[in-house]
Amino acid sequence: MTTAIRQASPGGAYADYLDCLTEADEYAAIEVALGLLSRGVPAERVLLDLVAPAQAEVGERWARNEWSVAQEHAATHISERVVAAIAGQAGPRPTRGRIVVACMDGEWHALPPRLVAEVLRLRGWQVTFLGASVPAAHLVSYLHRHDAHAVALACALPMRLPHAHRMIEACRRSDVPVVVGGRGFGVDGRWARRLGVAWSPDAPGAADLVADERALRRVPPAELSHLADDEYAGLVRRRAELIDGALADLRERAPATQSYTPAQVDSTVSDLGYVVDFLAAALYVDDGSLFTEFVEWLAAILTSRGVPAAALGLTLEHFGRVLRDFPRAVGYLDRSRLLVTPAGAPSNG
CATH class of the missing domain: 1.10.1240.10 (Methionine synthase domain)
Structure with missing residues (x-):
């Protein structure tokens, strides 16, 4: 070659x-x-x-x-x-203060924030790159030991947004300003704004932002009053129950799943967990587009692997039935189900 x-x-x-x-x-x-x-x-x-x-x-x-x-x-x-x-x-030799760069807890896509870290280093900052999946408590402990000008946090998956918010607030309690980036906050940063945190679409933007401390700290408060309806918390409490129930429903309504290998079952359980977690994240930021975008993505992934998107529609329908006391969640599920259910297909909802 x-x-x-x-x-x-x-x-x-x-x-x-x-x-x-x-x-x-x-x-x-x-x-x-x-x-x-x-x-x-x-x-x-x-x-x-x-x-x-x-x-x-x-x-x-x-x-x-x-x-x-x-x-x-x-x-x-x-x-x-x-x-x-x-x-x-x-x-490059550092000529400016320290920037701490890390992935959110549970986030393993470390290369994009590593690129941000290196761009910041090239622009003269002393950079500490903490890598993938940094627990909030460990990050805060590090900030207490080392004086940091700012923290740059990366999130690739929107389902991590509730964890991201807790991590952002933990940094702020240490009086360290935060800038976030990654697809997890939306391509236009809409969910960063909902969480009340500075957002940048790329590494150069992050470098410009951390250089302007006034802009870094000048962010509107989080808009999360909708969490008072307890839908998010209730869904999280029922996560394991919801996954088990959805798996049992699939086995009953899609007979092919009964002959799945252990590896296929594990993959299905993982996918069901993603559905619940993305739904929970959508409830957290009160934006159904977060969930519908995920459903479109997952349907494409499943189709590329030979799994009909209609199977995903069955799961969304099942969740809609068992979560009938969660009106926001049901609305998101109903809109998403239309994306993967063939026109004219019967519904048992």
Whole structure:
């Protein structure tokens, strides 16, 4: 496989880099990235215009069932090594205060915040990258020991928003301003605004925001008065019961599930858990679009793996019946079910 760089730009090198990820060729991938640096391309541009879009394509290939989990993990590991090589080559010296960068508790997508951390480092900040799934208590303990100018928190999955809010509030109680990013807050940051926290769509935006402390602290309060109806808390309390009930309902109404292998059962249980958790997150921020967007995504994933989207419709219908005392949740479920139920299909709801 050739590793010749077609053009001295991240865009020109993109195809070569993606080939390296496809072949799991770590050394060739590093060669592509460092070759760009040697040709005068700024390290920030290599990170944002080469590594970041390639990693997005890796995720898309997994979602389309073109790549296995193993291939996705191998490619992600290589990109992490490439980021480390770029950082080592650039080697900036800090001239500004400390920024702590971390993933939300339960969030394992560490490469995007790592890219943010390196951009901040390139812009002169002293950066501490705490990595994936940092418990709130451990983050706060770290902040008490080390004086931080700000905390940058990443969340890729909206179902983590309730945990994200608790983590944000824990940082604020330590009097450290917070900036958040990642798809988990919505492509336009709508759920960050609902939680009352500063949001940035990308690494350069985060760098600009942390440099403006007044803007970082000038955020409106959270808008969560709807939680008084107790739907979110009630759903969380019933999580295990809801998953067990939905699995039993699927086995009764979709006979093919009765012959599932243990691995298939585990995967189904995981998917049911995601449905409950995304529904809970939608209730937390009072936005049904969070749940409908998830349902559309999950339906596409299941279809790519040979599972009919109608099976998801059965589960949404089941939850709508058992949660009839949760009007907001039922509304979200009804709207989402229309997305995956064939026109004219009978309903037992």
